[in-house]
Amino acid sequence: EIVLTQSPATLSLSPGERATLSCRASQSVSSYLAWYQQRPGQAPRLLIYDASNRATGIPARFSGSRSGTDFTLTISSLEPEDFAVYYCQQRSNWLYTFGQGTKLEIK
């Protein structure tokens, strides 16, 4: 089973700053990793699929990248609505797993 480890657990930043969130896979994976955003009291929504493709309607300030087993979600300039919890997700042998989440909070 592939384990996804997200870091940091909590990230405190101010609006306008750049956010960098990490997701590390425990073993070699393909580029098929997705990122989701969950705002308080809401269902998660898809942000990024296949490591770097923005989902429909997702602002350009969100971007994703991959280097080996390390995946990164970058928010170039934080807006107030971006403060939320972010999860990464991948698939291995019909088992779909999520990272434990990174909470992005207002500093």
Next chain:
Amino acid sequence: EVQLVQSGAEVKKPGESLKISCKSSGYTFTHYWIGWVRQLPGKGLESMGIIYPHDSETRYSPSFQGQVTISADKSINTAYLQWSRLKASDTAMYYCVRLHYFETSGSNWFDPWGQGTLVTVSS
């Protein structure tokens, strides 16, 4: 517009049975896998299992095998998650999701998500 609309919140007692639903619209129901995701209070996301409504092929995550039953009725574009005997530890928010999965490449993601069904199990 693709939508997944889930049934309403439930309050049950331990040992009772429950079936919650997820109605799909805006796309061909039998062309996509549907999954269920659990979120315990204040915790992260866990995939429970998926079903392909075309032929009802079902795959369960090991942690949930034997604990729940996932089914689908393609005549009414609806997927279900069912418990035969609820436990207090089943108290959680449950989301249905449409799975995009491309077998040739392995590309996969969940989109969209239902609004969630809160299940509370308490004596």
